[in-house]
Amino acid sequence: MPEALIYELSSPGRFAVALPESDVPNTPPPDGLEREDLPLPEISELDLVRHFVRLSQYNHSIDTGFYPLGSCTMKYNPKINEVAARMPGFAFAHPLQDEEISQGNLAIMYELQEWLMEIGGFAGISLQPAAGAHGELTGLLIIGNYHRDRGDFARTKMLIPDSAHGTNPASTTMAGLELIELPSDERGNIDLEKLHAVCDDSLAGLMLTNPNTLGLFEEHVQEVAQLVHDCGGLMYGDGANMNPLLGIVRPGELGFDVLHFNLHKTFSTPHGGGGPGSGPVGVAQHLVDFLPAPIVDIVEPGDEEIPTFGLVTPQKSIGRMKTFHGHFGMHVRAYTYMRMQGKSGIRAIADHAVLNANYLRVRLRDAYKIPYDRVCMHEFVMEGKWPDTPDIHALDISKRIMDFGFHPPTNYFPLIVNEALMIEPTETESKETLDAFVEAMLIIAEEARSSPETLRSAPHTTPFGRMDEVKAARELILCCRPAYIPKA
């Protein structure tokens, strides 16, 4: 049953929030600038609560079911994170208040910087980027500025493997760089010969997700980094897949010069139905001066006592990437999470993410084709297609899995796998959950042969059926006007 729109629940005269009367003498309205009508809804608080609670119930979420969405790291979002971020000292501090009355916040940011640098093997970091793609743009601008600062103006090319997330090429364009796509070899690694052929003094750098989007660790990553560095380029790491590397290997030691973290993937801050994320960017020593301002640093090293923290601007900073200090609320959550993991817990995250993914891979490999079938890291990619069932597509499998109470895997990505189904279980799922998922996937593989229509018309048990996307794009209804304003 569809839920009414908020405007459809509106009735003149209702209200949810009462406000006090003005306690100051009256000032006349600004001449000619007063608004005539404010077309917002009028609704009671109970109706409003029911509306949003009902809507929430139409969502699949981590808290309601398994979410094996590849490349998204849908791990459990600890409840203490929400408590932490809402502590008044964090939630009600103004970003421009003096540093001396913000020492607690600056200390948390400083500690988070230290943790991320230690885990990533970097010499500097900025917490400012708001999300992964924002971190990419930041990192690419850093790379561009580094080359120009050395008087090296001809380096405009970014190499990106064909398995990359779409944000990589889009960020490259925004940074004013030129994209060269690199093919993958038959083991899912970068093709070294092809790389050789394009490495020259027009190279700004190479952007690499490692493990890549097939869930495979790049087997020649050190050679790749060597080649790129030898011809004067820099290595950018897309840290979307950082989860299986925690305590296992430090990207900085693999040769990455820049890397963005996704706190909303690796460090358990919630995805929020599409954000807010947080995409801190870590850099090697030679890039520290180019980080976006401001960075938190110790400005007075208190003797034995707590030091004094302050905001500093790196010498050759690329500039500011957003207002204020980044998504501080997410910094508090990520810091809380790391602190509760500690040294051994950080490593255990990777271990169990990799264990879970390989367990699923082995259990599903007979029923589904896995084109690059070797030990994977935190995720793997199967084909949602069989030669004997030409009418069944990855999309049908995805829709059918909803009937079992699971969120579908990522489908049709990466582009280099035909009808891709990308599965990332994360470390927070139990063996029982994984077994139930395998069982459902095996039933679906069987149904694909015995009753293909069950798949093609799926989902059957969800509150909504398949949506007509063509109609949405053709009619483009993007906004609801209150009833008293006629639609244009």
Next chain:
Amino acid sequence: MAYIPHTEKDRQEMLDVIGVQRIEDLYEAIPQDVRFPDLDLPPALSEMEILEELQAYAEANVETRHFNYFLGAGAYNHFIPSVVDHMLLRSEFYTAYTPYQPEISQGTLQVIFEYQSLIANLTGMDVSNASHYDGSTALAEAVILALHQHRFKREKVILSPGIHPQFRHVVRTYLQGLNLEIVGDENLDNGQENLQSMIDDDTTLVAVQYPDFLGRIYDFSSFGEAVHTAGALFCVVVNPLALGYLKPPSEFGADVVVGEGQPLGIPLSFGGPYLGIFATLDRYVRKMAGRLAGETEDSRGQRGYVLTLTPREQHIRRQRATSNICTNQGLIALASTVYMSAMGKHGLRQVAELCYQKAHYAAAEIDSLKGYRLWNSDPFFNEFVISCSHPVAEINDYLLDREIVGGFDLGRAYENLKDHMLLAVTELNSKDQIDALVSALKEFDHA
């Protein structure tokens, strides 16, 4: 090992199925010389212990619950009804991913559609996207929209000096790779007339702020016309809460409206996460960045919503996308949707009017003090500039001792506004609080 459910027995059974002896065996692809670094990290804390530590950090800050704040400058201390956070804490919302599977994401999708509707109606524009990171990045994206609209043939961007200094800074950082001419804000005195004289046929976008960074409000109707006459796009940066009381920018002929959505029910949270508002006209919708929810129907004939016009976006169009944006501010957009619905038609106006009234009372009281003078007589919304006879930092230190957080030191942003303070007043500042500020300022001048 917090949040990991595996027992020793589970691990063994799983390793047996995989066919390896130990978890370590799964890492053979990783170069041995750098495998398993010895990280210098402290041991784990329990929930009890970390809560205590966090409490100590939190209490090391001054915050709006205990001090009286008159600091704004782009982030404001407003009342947030209890219902807002309760809806945010529905974990079906906050633990969901981007709604790429509409059958099981109708909650998030309908919220985005309602958010788009509320923002379009508040700004008077045709259409809003699902959000940007914050107001500053939304402004940068507005410039990119204009560049696309003019097929990169126009290379001049005019920014009013009244736009938030950090917004202008972000635009320059974002666009540094594109060799654009960004002008207009070199001089604080560049009002509408000066800016208008800079517009030429190379100008792609002209942006102003309303209310501007210094709180001032102007009618931009004829200015908007001049921008259009030159074939450029007109962008208005707004404080969305002010639009509860003030004429919407659509009446000035805005092509794009962007703004910082924080005043709409978002906690200050030391600067983020906030909400980048972006609204425009139907004719630019295909050049707009970001996600969009559109109405449609499901296979059972029910009304439903999907992400639409996705071919503009990075996951389809890759290097030819309108922007690289992927993750945006979904949950914060939900907060503002609940806030705008809860305040509603009359409540939002009342809040905005209270801000206006209280700010004008405070301005008049301070202007009457010796040693302080209202900087100019232009109309303003809830922020105003005071010329002081002492450095702002000294005044603020004095105020802080009296549990008052004073205004923004404008000398930090504008060379010729040394010893000028930008004060913000909201519905949360009672008359008593304002009177206490006025007395403290008076005492300081006598001290």
